[in-house]
Amino acid sequence: MSSPVPLVDLVVAVHDPRRRVDRAVSSALDGTTTPVRVTVVAHGIRAETLDGPLGRVRLDHRVRVIELDDGIRSPAGPFNCGLAQAEADFVAIMGSDDYLAPGALDAWVSHATTHSTDYLIAPLEDQSGAVWRDPLTRPGRTGQLDPAKDRLDYRAAPLGLVRRSYLDEVGIWLTEGLATGEDIELGLALLHHGGRVDHAPSLPSYVIGQDAEARITFATRTFTEEMQALDHLGSTGWPLELPSAHRRAMAIKLWRLNVLPAVLLRPDGDDWSEEDLASLARVAWWLRRLSASAERSLSRAEHKIVAVAGSADRDALVGAMTAVRAATPVDRALAADLRYTFARDALLRRALRLRGPR
Structure with missing residues (x-):
């Protein structure tokens, strides 16, 4: 018997089994009432090498692990691979070092469905608790934001919740084959394509993990x-x-x-x-x-x-x-x-x- 299509498909890309992928996946599942599926893309490694790092969440029916070996040291390939297999109304991507604050997915989906949001820019904070202030929107504005008036380009990284139909309409995915900046075009396109873009800082955050031994970003x-x-x-x-x-x-x-x-x-x-x-x-x-x-x-x-x-x-x-x-x-x-x-x-x-x- 096949599982029902979830409301959210979240893609986590993993290139190193030493990453805290268990924390990333658990943060999307624990206490979440929204139907969600987490697709973990094992990038350049065998899927079974993540059985140990995933721990108990590997047995959760909401988790699937797929493999991609494209020979390119960039997260664009695995993220695109996972997004291509997404079927839910909403999609999101997350790095294996990062995680979601408790209740994030439920709150994000509630906001997006209530306001017919096409792209909800997630509040960001570091693992240390430091809050990212961008985008510096007009005071009091959280919905139907304007790319210029609300300084949205300063948050070009596409972290948050995207309506799948809007992603298809935009027609742009992460740019493969780049050493860095693979998310720039997609992030800017989501902001400028004309869909409803919201940012509500009061919602639970996407948290940038800072405890990995090394991150590709800093190479x-x-x-x-x-x-x-x-x-x-x-x-x-x-x-x-x-x-x-x-x-x-x-x-x-x-x-x-x-x-x-x-x-x-x-x-x-x-x-x-x-x-x-x-x-x-x-x-x-x-x-x-x-x-x-x-x-x-x-x-x-x-x-x-x-x-x-x-x-x-x-x-x-x-x-x-x-x-x-x-x-x-x-x-x-x-x-x-x-x-x-x-x-x-x-x-x-x-x-x-x-x-x-x-």
């Missing part, structure tokens, strides 16, 4: 590898079809959280190959095409790097990074174009919003 990569996801996004075309306000918000986020940190992690000229410099110039060109006005809201300090990013000039780039490290608090607070110092995505405005209510 050493070249700048070119770091930018593969943005190269891919630039090749898709759909971001250029968005309203100008949405393109601008996306460009600011990608400059600020993806490009500039990756640049500043490489402060020496020896860190930059010709390929890396060309990669930075290429991404800078695309971001300016996406929104030429985005740079106006970046701070004076941020703009020092942006101004030379398209030049492929190693000395100019190193000099800009040196200037950023020596930047004054004023340079870090004021926008490159003073008229935009209090724009929605300017750093000073963000700092003030962080002091406000969730």
